[in-house]
Amino acid sequence: MTGRDTDGWRSLDARTLLVHCAWMAAPLGSLALTALATGGDLDLRGWITLGVIGVVFAVITTAGFVTWSRTRYRVTGDSLELRTGLFTRRLRSVPLHRVRNVDLTANPVQRVLGLTVLRAGTAGSAGGRSELSLDALSRPEAVRLRAELLARAGAVSAQDPVLATADPRRLRYAPLTFWVFGGVFAALGAVWRVFDGIGIKPWRIGFVRRSFEEFGHSALWLTVPLALLAVVVTGVIGSVLLYAENWGRYRLEWTDEATLGVRHGLLTTRSVSIERARLRGVALREPMLLRAGGGASVRAVAGGLGNREENRKRSAVLPPASRAEALRVCAGVLGEEVPTDGLLPHPRVALRRRVVRALTWCVLPPTVALAVLGWLLTPVLLYCAAGYALLATPVACHLARDAYRALGHAVRGRHLVVRSGTFGRETVTLRRDAVLAWTFSDTPFSRRSGVVTVTAGVAAGEDGYRIRDMSATEAAGFADTATPGIVTEFLDGSPLADHPRNASDEARI
Incomplete structure (x- = not known):
């Protein structure tokens, strides 16, 4: 259902117009329930609501049709071009050699209609300034165009195996995440804001008030544990459902020799591509509850995934799973197994x-x-x-x-390994040639204790990864061992050889 002009311009899928009308489900559902409750006898308010829905439907459909009819895209010999606008025509062009990732996403309505949104990100696309979005294409057309863009950007045929796929057994790790407790209170807070926004005071609702009164007059030694148990059970069910929705149909693979592809999502499908050339390392994450259950998750340390917030959302390559599987995925992403045990200890x-x-x-x-x-x-x-x-x-x-x-750090072959944290333990394995700068930070208390925090600056992920409380006498030497040449001039005859002492308590190298 995608048209093509004689000069190569293609149109978006016409079913996109139906997606624009998805908002009608809520008011029409409310109107249907009202009609059912009244036996089909709508009052004046019901007819006014129906009329407003009709007018808004006409406006949105007309606007959507104009947008769809005036939006065209094409792939030329060296660029991806997007043409939009009715009165003011706009042409955006992205060179194919700058394309770094091509993501495919689809919300539940788009999935029902067989549509997918394609987003092509480029080098320097932090904040979305250099990202082209095609909303929306048919699923086969989006997959074909994604393969074409990656191939035209210089990718070659894939030879690497699939690293991981969906496994129902991972659901047992879902309750070991933050959402088992935080999700319940987040949902209650959202419901509270909705009621407050429409002028309803939740504590004045009859059954809510009666429930609190009965709770206060009951045996608290029994009702409090039961309430906590109800919160835990609700959180467990919610976390499992959320895990299944986010990571259903999961697949991690090298789509070609230069691109790592991650696809996941049961209702809303998301597909992220990470270029091997911009892959700087991996982060093995072990929050306390997940660590107690023998689990871990993995994030890629990569550039070209947007700003820091977008990077955190798009860099996940393995959901909570067994630690053994997480280590295997880390090795598959890095291309080699890097030992993370036996790291150098920190001073007492x-x-x-x-x-x-x-x-x-x-x-x-x-x-x-x-x-x-x-x-x-x-x-x-x-x-x-x-x-x-x-x-x-x-x-x-x-x-x-x-x-x-x-706490621990070490140089392992071509990689730098850093580990820290107890509530949110993280072991980061970075390519040594990806470290661009070192920052040595201290405070009056740490200076007196003879320790310093060293940050490895990387143009990817969190932008910097800290080695906390290293021995001040060993910090500069370790940095020089990890990345020869960056701090060499500061080693001989410089205070940084012993400790980074200066007026600002911080020295950047």
């Missing part, structure tokens, strides 16, 4: 700093607050303060030790 003072932070920020403030309130109000709170301190102190010290044990 880093452990002391983490223990002090944990006690200062997690144990001391609540204990002092409860003690002050107990002194002012009731002695019961004094016992609560003592109990909290006794329980929280060993937990904080354990987490501090875990954070210290996670």
Whole structure:
């Protein structure tokens, strides 16, 4: 259903007009329920609603038809061109040699109609300024055009195997993510905002008010655990459904020798292409709950995926899965297996700093607050303060030790490996030739302890990856070993050889 002119210009799929009318589902559904409840006898408000829907439908359909009829695209010998506009004609052209990724996405309505949105990203497309979007094409046409763009951009036939595909067994890792708890409260917050936006006070709704009253007059020792259990069960179900929707039909493969392709999505399909030349490394992510369950996820450290927020959304190459599978995917993406065990440890003072932070920020403030309130109000709170301190102190010290044990760095062949974190542990493997700069940062406290935080600057991913609390006497030497030549001039006879001391407490090399 895609037309073609004699000079090579092609039109978008005509079924795009139906997508523009998808908004009608909600008001028509509400109107149908009203008619069903009243036996088909609509009042004046119902007829006015129907009339407004008809007028808006006519306006949107006309605007959509004009946009569709005046939008054309074509692939020439060296560029992808898009022509739009009715009164003011606009022509955008992207050289094919600058195309870095071609993404295919489809929301549920587009999937029902067999349509797909194609987005071609180019070098320097951060923020979407150099991205062309074709909304929308038929699925076969989008797949064919994607292959054509990648081939014309210099890709060759694929020889590498498929790295990973969808596996229902991964669903067991879904409850080990943030959404098992955060998703429930996020959903409740969204419902609250909707009610508040239309002028309804949720706490004034009859059954809500009665539920809170009954909850307050019941046995709290029983109802509170049951409420927490209900939140957990709801979160587990929601996280599994969300995982299935986001990562259904998942496939990770080298579509050719120069392009890594990721496709996933059950209702809304998304396909992301990452050029091998812009791939700088991988990040193995192990949040605390997922790590406790033996799982991990993988992100690609790559350029050309947009700004930092877009990069985080588009760089995921493996959803939460077993750690063994995550390591296998890391090796497949890097093209070789890079050991991440046995990293160089950090000085013991880093452990002391983490223990002090944990006690200062997690144990001391609540204990002092409860003690002050107990002194002012009731002695019961004094016992609560003592109990909290006794329980929280060993937990904080354990987490501090875990954070210290996670610290590590090493040079492994062509790669630099960095690991840190306890709540959100991350092991980053970077190509050494991708590091463009080093930043040495300290504070008066870290300077006194003889440690420094070193950041490897990379034009990809998070733009910089930190090696926290390294020995100040070893930092510059390690940086020179990882990337010979960048810091060599600072090693001999420079304060940076021992520690980056300057007025701003930070030196960029």
